[in-house]
Amino acid sequence: MPTKIGIRQLVEFVLRKGDLNEVKNSQNTALEGAKIHRQLQSSRSEAYQSEVYLKTTVTMNGADYLISGRADGVQTTDDGILIEEIKTSDQAFDDLTDNTRDLYWGQVQVYGYLILQDHPELTEVTLQLTYFQVLTKKITKTQRVLSRAELDAFFKALVTEYEYWLTLRADLRQQRNASIKTLPFPFPSYRTGQRELAAAVYKTIHFQKRLFVEAPTGTGKTISTLFPAIKAMGEDEIERLFYLTAKQSTRHVAEEAVDLMSHDGLKLKSITLTAKDQIRFPEEQDLPPEENPFMVGYYDRLKPGLKDILTHENQLTRPVIEKYARAHTLDPFEFSLDISLFCDVIICDYNYLFDPLVYLQRFFSEEDHDNFFLVDEVHNLVSRSRDMFSAEISDAKIAYLLKLAKPDKSQPSDDLQRELKKVRRSFGRISQALIDDDVTEQLSIEPPEKLSRTLRNFNDFISDWLQKQQPSALLDAVRDYFFDCLTFVKISDLYDGSYQTRTVLDGHHVTVKELCLDPSDFLDRSLKLGAGAVLFSATLSPMTYYQRVLGGEANSLAYQLPSPFPPKHQAILVTQYVQTTYHERPHSEAAIVASLKALVTAKTGNYLIFFPSYGYLTQIKAAFELANPEIQTTTQVNAMTGSERQAFLDQFQANPKQTLVGFCVLGGIFSEGIDLRGDRLIGVAIVSVGLPGINPETNLIRDYYDHDNGQGFAYAYQLPGMNNVLQAAGRLIRSSHDTGIILLLDQRFASRRYTNLFPPHWQYFQSIYSVPQLQATITNFWQQTEGLTHED
Template sequence: MRKIALNVKQFALPCPRVGSIETHSGYGNAPTSGQEIHQSVQRQRLRENPKYEAEKKLSYSFLSGPYEFVVSGRADGFVAEPAMIEEIKSAFDVEELQRKMRFEPDHPYVWQLRTYGYIHYKETGVVPKLNLHLVSSRNFKSHTLSIDLDIESYEFWLGLRLKELLEETKVKEKLFKKRVAMAEEMTFPFSSPRRGQKELVQTITDSFSGGEALLVQAPTGLGKTAGILYPSLKESLSRGQKVVYVTPKNSQHQVAEEAVEKIQEQGCKVRSLTITAKSKMCLKNEPLCNPKYCEFAKDYYAKVATHDLVNKMSRLRSLNSEKLKKMGEEFEVCPFELSVEAIEQADVVIGDYNYVFAPRSLVGRLALPLLEPDQKANLVIDEAHNLPSRSQDYFSPTLSTLQFNILEKDFVKLPAQYALQAHSLTARARRLIQSYGTDGVSKIIKVEFEPILDLEKDIRDLTTDYLDSDVEILSQDPILRLMNLWTDFTASIQFAGEEFFQTYQRQNHHEMIKITCCDASEHLKLAYDEFKNVVAFSATLKPFRYYQELLGFDEDAKQVEFQSPFEKENRKLLIIPQISTKFSDRHQSAGKIAETIQRISSVKPGNYIALFPSFEFMRMAQDKLVLPQFKLLVQEREMKQSQIQEYLEELKAAKEPTILFGVQGGVFSEGVDFPGDMLIGAFIVGPALPSFDFEREQIRSYYERRYGKDHAFNYAYVYPAMAKAIQSAGRVIRSESDRGVIVMLDSRFLQNSYFETMPEGWFETSPQELVSRQILQDVKLFWEAHGA
């Protein structure tokens, strides 16, 4: 008899499914807030009754067919004599939750509590009293509901639920065996691996067999996506599990999807699922999961069960947003939630970082083991140099007068009554921010919780009235944006620890209060614990120590660097130290930079990219540029995907020589391929150091305390800047047939803390080798050597 472990939340579900998508649906991930409230209630109960037990573990085995379902969990509160079991649930609007519980006897919260009661009954023969204690997270007002436990009714439900579990487990066993068989048959998707690719595959295989986390620096052209995904998937499938592959942007999913397609073309029937941002999949104007507003959220769980949609999705080889949206429209269900339902059946799940690492992530669903509780999925982190800053941003919300100015411009689209109320709320929000900066000086503060909470209540009340009215919800609706902005900040006030600080800041006549996370490594570690093996890779992960620490990898994590598979002669690397790009020198240097771009690009007309530290500096050089034989394309601060694609198509057509001006870290400097003649040269205009301001200096001080004085400046400024610079340089040589020049302008590229980040193979012993005494002559000779 096979044992299947389930927690009470997984087990105690209505049969058949009922309910809509909303905060307290009882399905999926539990609301993230409320732990402190639980603990506060438990401490109060213990003071009132010394016999009260918090987090009482309860477990029972249910037999069905060839399986033993071991159901366990921890009841929030327990008293033995007289028998009482309590579950605590918190909500901002506790009155609404109370009404919901009274009128929904089949709610998952109710079945969870009944299950704890039934387990106690089976162990003792005593039917306990069951209390559902509801607490407001706003004012701690509470209600206690008594939940009935009729043994005969429960056992009727139990029979239905065990029958469901029996069928679900048979499907899981079939999937488990299929995965193991696929692993045995899998072959590498390319008959002739690129130079270094075979060694990369072996490195991943050896690391996973040894249980080591892995940091891999591998350059463009090595085929690192396939070289890492293939062994990660093969190992995971051999254990009956899946691979979760995450990227910093939705736009970078395509590379992983293409690697999966190559594996499928070899006859391996792996199923892939790409999870796209909810906002892009939503079939309404706004992704508001409220059954009063959204017909695709209303009765979602019943519709999925009635139409057997999980099984329908499992028959498709690959699932993407288009297929899921089509199914959503056909059956009037939420496409994004359908993608979450499909996770278990997928062998490869591709998605954004936030689905694993953000405060409200899907990591619980993504990492859920199939059948074997001690076996977990593998995690692959693409472009991992982005993860430290991205994860810090997840925990660093801002409230600013600029945000309210932008919102207020859109309030004119609202009916007058709501526009007036919204203006009143943003005026209060502005006064609240300004109260922290009476002297107008940036400083460390302690944000008071109560005023933030009071405003949140009023914003929630306005939002509720707004949604209950007949007003059409707008795309980018300002009321909902205000609500989301405020609740995100409110949820983040709970974050504590030396890695967090709170500030008042004044910049360009705008004021803000901000919670800043200097280091999210401890939060990242919690996510890694959900997976069996973790591999992080990028073309820029040096110095390894910096990334190892800020990514939250253990000291024994393995670090490997691979060299470019392309001949060094295919590229011409130059450092021009005579030009300074320091902030104080930019006005003086702009003309010299423009002249350098003009003269070098004129040696061989074609497509070039010049990437700057900022838009302001880019405009300075643009004003000085005189290159009439070239077309000039300029990146804008806000660019639609259609405009980005238009620029790329122009470069691809190569009808006339073109120079693209952009910024480092922007849409054209990372995650974009420029193969062949799309790009024959890049100008990297200085390292794009973060702004030297009050907040960044506080971050530097934290790094000094945590990692040492010698590392603080590099951690706060140099290494993040060099990751952008090296990524920018990597746009030029993308295949063995590419040829190009890479020109780096600034003397700082010759300093140790800067050049230690450079990939192996850029120079032999010193970056001085890249400094030329006859720049134009060297460039001319390079192109002549390549038949230009």
Template sequence: MLDRTKNVKISVRNLVEFILRSGDLDNTRARSDADSMQAGSRIHRKLQKQMGPNYTAEVPLIITVPVTWDDISFELTVEGRADGVINNNTIRDDFSVLLFEEKDLNPPEIIIDEIKGVYRELSHLSEPIGVHRAQAMCYAYIYATKYDHAKIGIRITYCNIETENLKYFDETFTYEELSIWFEKLTKEYGKWAVWQLKWNEKRTKAIKTLDFPFSYREGQKELVTGVYKTILRKKKLFIEAPTGVGKTISTVFPSVKAMGEGIVEKLFYLTAKTITRTVAEDTFRILQDNGLHLKVVTITAKEKICILDKPDCNPGACPRAKGYFDRVNDAVYDLLTNENDITRELIKDYATKHCVCPFEMCLDVSLWADAIICDYNYVFDPNVYLRRFFMNDKQNDYVFLIDEAHNLVERAREMYSAVLYKDSFLEVKRLIKDKSMKLAKHLDHCNNDLLKLRRDCDEFEVLDNINGFCMHLMGLMAEYEVFLQENVIIEGKDEVLKLYLDIRHFLGMHEIHDDNYTIYTDYDEGDQFRIKLQCMDPSRNLNNCLIRGRSAVLFSATLLPIGYYMEQLGGSKDDYAVYAPSSFLPENRLILIGADVSTKYTRRNEREYKKILGYIKDFTKARTGNYMVFFPSYQMLQTIAELAGDEIEGLVIQSSSMTETERELFLEEFVEEPQISRVGFCVMGGIFSEGIDLKSNRLIGAVIVGTGLPMVCNERELFRGYFDEKNGKGFDYAYLYQGMNKVLQSAGRVIRTKEDRGAILLLDERFTQQQYINLFPREWFPNLCVNQTTMPSTLSEFWERVTGKHKSK
């Protein structure tokens, strides 16, 4: 039976935005409210400080009301924070002009103020936006109920962020009017709340009886326990776990169990690549096959799920955008009440049935899902993150499971950096000059600022202050907003919108930039002048995102050195780190180091390349099977491939721009029990060095050519100087750790399951140096230094020994 004493909580904003939304999807208009949130917060504070003693800012309001739906009654708690409450009993006469129109000589005793900072021209607002008005009405009803007011007013205060001009919309309600309106609103939400109560009870009951679906491997039970305790204690856990120890099930299972105990509200499984998303989906499916009831949704990129060849979300381009918000709630309810494992195909099917956008529908479904599998962007990227979950920076009982966490350092630096190109301003001016002289003038101001900066930049220039440029950008943004509201762009729409979004992001990053940032100008590979806000250390920004949840578990096969990753990924001294033991027998893997070759730039010549080629030929001839050879660059790959000619049997080469189909065909070449060897030439850090899963004897060896160090460039040297000054580890942070991570990932392709046998050859003399040996994982010991003379016999002995125990290898 359903526990009817349950209480459902929802914020005022989420309630009105969910129930009262209507109309079209439309990307042809600037979305002022969402886009101006950060700047709007500043305006909120400024306006609130200007108000007099009769004005109380940030007033918390909460109400619990009984709701009945489908003969089931429960309590609904609606809560939020009113921007301001105006008490006219304490108003000063000299302050009345600021608050009220002269004609309003008898204002209500109490007025609820809802402040919205926008970029749009206020003259275009003839009435308040519906959800803004509804928010104020909710607060007015809660306040009037609490303090017994028969009449109460609302005011929607719109402030243009650039000009700080104000526009007010005032309305007065009787308590009876608000009561009828609020009861209707909460009753409409009742259908959803009752579904959720029923589902949560069913889900919790199933979780309580759920057991771990496999026999525990060595150390796995301790890992599962560690994850559960981390969630219980609201900490972060960093897990360095070799391939094959079952990282995914070891993190998902205890998180699900914590959900069953009411500790966790929602799981976010975050990945960097499609292949790891698939592993997560399979893991949840295994638990569902063992009796788990859980709503799991995977968020697919818009480009991959859109019904158009190229996404264009407006009613003029897509029939599903017209009236989207009028139909989507029915589509979501239909899906939720009929499906658990919410796959990409199911989303597409239900979106077609209800004629809605599959991508936007997927985001709406995520509100009701227990677990969300998605890219890092949806939690961390300031432009893409799921505002519906993280808008107010409030801590919720979310758990973040972050797979392949080593990728997040560089990804985060990109997310929190911003760049603008001078040529973009000139191009957009050319496209719009006949439509808006005002916008063209603002574009000119910014272009002139960049022109001055270019004159002072020979090659690379670090800047101390760009406040003047940013002031001009803010003026441009205000006019840009007006332009996008008033014009339908046809020619050059992509270029016009891209610059708008780039400027918005640039200003957003400038707003939060601190001593973890460096600002510089330089020229890209095409000699285009640009200005960049470079995030040097993303830890503070990442932590600000992670604290929106109760706990985070970050795991990878390559989190070495663990201290570096804990520091860069927002960890603290109070957080935990574990090294999960490998379940593989060390005698089943052979680690060789070819110490008489080098890939240093000063040693890159034909003689050295021929020596590398000789190692590759001898290594792959030792036993018939499938091999991958990883190079530090496409250039070296191509050079050695040309030298090889027809000397390497079964050679296949990764190209620099492979489609998904081409990648699949490439991997299909690596069959079990091949009659002739297959040797794949690939690039370290590329699509085949991470995430691919060639189990059993589909891959028996890997050659790692070089240490994977990034190319020396101005930006890398900037990182080097920054961290030299910060902690004296500039080379390690800028080059060494990133390079060795690529090496470890590439080598990790070989041993995927406990039954695998394989050999790994590291080709570079630097692998014998202590600074590199210190970064070897535990399972890389012991290892052997070889040369071309000794390697064949060493390999022969290894294969004879392991094939005697395991015939397939």
């Protein structure tokens, strides 16, 4: 199978030179660009053919390379052949840099070369660049007639320049595949379920399917998915693997898994992509591109930097990328993206695939079955994806912007004020409509078209205005609001039957929200950009729910693994005497405090107690400390920094001499992704079934799924809450030597509605009807497990 190289990728890599000019924020989304392409293409003659796939195979260094792409249009007449390349952007054609025009023409010249290969009778071809300026809708057409000799020379020079990189990629691929062929599983033996999971992943890749996997804590999900995927890569089933995560901690776990395999001889290029605002050098902050030394002349230094890092490094983590970026004076974020084109495993956040505003266009502008996706902790994608495809805008900032934009003698123009007032008037009409109806909130299935049109015009003006400004407080404030407006307009292009518009009047300000209630179709489209995907988590029950909300209901497989740990190591205790509904909370406080005391005083050790809200946490914690002043406690607080989080976890030491009780929030930073092995944690209590707080937007989700499948309450409230419970409980048993108690403080847990959601290793739960019975049961558990040792 020849290595595939996209024509655009080839042209941009070879011909791009000079400064790194970051793409100006544009409201010309991929969706809008495609729409413009279709409009222009449909206006052409009958002799015009759209989206013509062109390819050629080039042999270099004993290997074949398939160079391919799609020409926007080819028109064949008796007079010859015309090839059209359509480009859309906010900038005026005359404002494009020379290098940008060279890249556009380079692409269409390659198409011209390929067309002539298929038509030996022709000696020349007409090339047309059609440029559509989105802001003005102005179309600029330019043509060139090039001979076969000219195009042959251009293509030969292009490929010759790229030969080093083609050869490098081939050598890296050959080295990679040879190392994978003999790569052993990096542990002496498989845990329970690991071999089965690895086999399922391999088959999913081979048959290009989508697989949802629930693999309980301790299965070793990361290595059990990465190892078979890399094995499949070594057999040319796929060329590139994306490991997508929600949290930095899980990205580190993936890095460690690749590192572990590298010690057994694996030689492949892996890279971890870090968000732009986190990886950029401090001295780059607040510098415009034309003054940033890491961007000025970037492309003139890029290839030596790539050669250096690819020659000397395999695992390209953030510190490694920063080291080489500084050595070659390259912006580290853009450098990481350019390196990724040569990498086999790309570890990154969900948004690089799924987010419609920031996805990686270099990989995901079209389908590529050389790519495969591993999506870790995929339960997090439910809420994340709703946020990605939703947007809101308010008029709250406009008064401040108008004040800053007030004309003075040095700035006599009031154009900005005029445009801001247009936006304010649009919000004013929305606000007045709510006042006339005597309501503070309104819901609609219709998109906010009038507001979107106003904001689109405002964005048109600001796009031009920003290019003429010097640094100032006004510039910063307008840019921030422009980004908000831009996001709102881009999301409005996606608005369909899965959306609702919520308008809220709060005092003197109005907020309009485009709420995506069901992003499953969008997620499905993203996943179809690769050959297939494995989506996995420790908690994906019920599987049908996750398949429905994550875009896999009709075309996916499901697989649930048993827990690898003995059930006797863990006691699941459900208190039938505790009610935690809002109205019962004052009456159940004493019973909860007594139950927590029974849990934490039966054995010296470390415990975590989880609550559905900070308010409830504060209430019970105060009562607990008042009743038990001798017991040491620690508490999660809102918006903890990284160092504060680590300090919190560092308190949970092995072999503790006194009991420590940590009070935390369900669904928070300590309810998943932390690993307190052995006796660093011996008990978890969960107060309530974790239902999200009732609010209008979650009610919209409930109503949507009530209409869709009659399970609105479950989809909006019960199942997300239960997932938080299962994640928090999963902090307890982390290895085959761990033992401990999970205490569920809410009688609803014993109802069939919830026991049906218990994972298989929870089927031995015990119902507890009083505090004395709880004390006796806990004591008995510790006596029975006394012979079992903990091991870090």
